[in-house]
Amino acid sequence: AQRVTQPEKLLSVFKGAPVELKCNYSYSGSPELFWYVQYSRQRLQLLLRHISRESIKGFTADLNKGETSFHLKKPFAQEEDSAMYYCALKDVQGGSEKLVFGKGTKLTVNP
């Protein structure tokens, strides 16, 4: 069954430190993975997707099919990165598509 696992519920780092938010997935097909972010009092929004191979706000994520992972990384965390981060998997079944979310990791970047 499709599943997204984010093992860390909370992650706290200091400003300027590297940060890595872990995400592992289980999916029988060819996976498409995403990171969504929710800043305080704001709506959930797309941060990046693996097919784009892009860096957004200094964040990158590489899909590792061997390890079934899609960890989110940033070399130097900033205070404004503090937010809730959700890893999500696109589940395609029977012609329809939906996102399956992990439980989220709350990142706090301390000054």
Add this chain to the structure above:
Amino acid sequence: AAGVIQSPRHLIKEKRETATLKCYPIPRHDTVYWYQQGPGQDPQFLISFYEKMQSDKGSIPDRFSAQQFSDYHSELNMSSLELGDSALYFCASSLEGYAGELFFGEGSRLTVL
């Protein structure tokens, strides 16, 4: 730019009452998704619609129903409310075939007393 609009933002109901949540997708988006997020939980997929037809169904209780109207807005109807239905209900919209890029509303917070 116009975003996904949900109403009401907050709703308080008593057990066994009914509630209706509304979602207005981004113009030209033809697909609407409903998610339920309990306290400290991940968003759980409830149901989705494409071109006014139900396209997928997740862990939606039988007490809940939803539909998408001709103007693409959607309504989630919840009856015989239970305490466990207290949650944040998100609506999201997308263009069909771009399910990975969902645009979310701010959510409707339902509290059942």
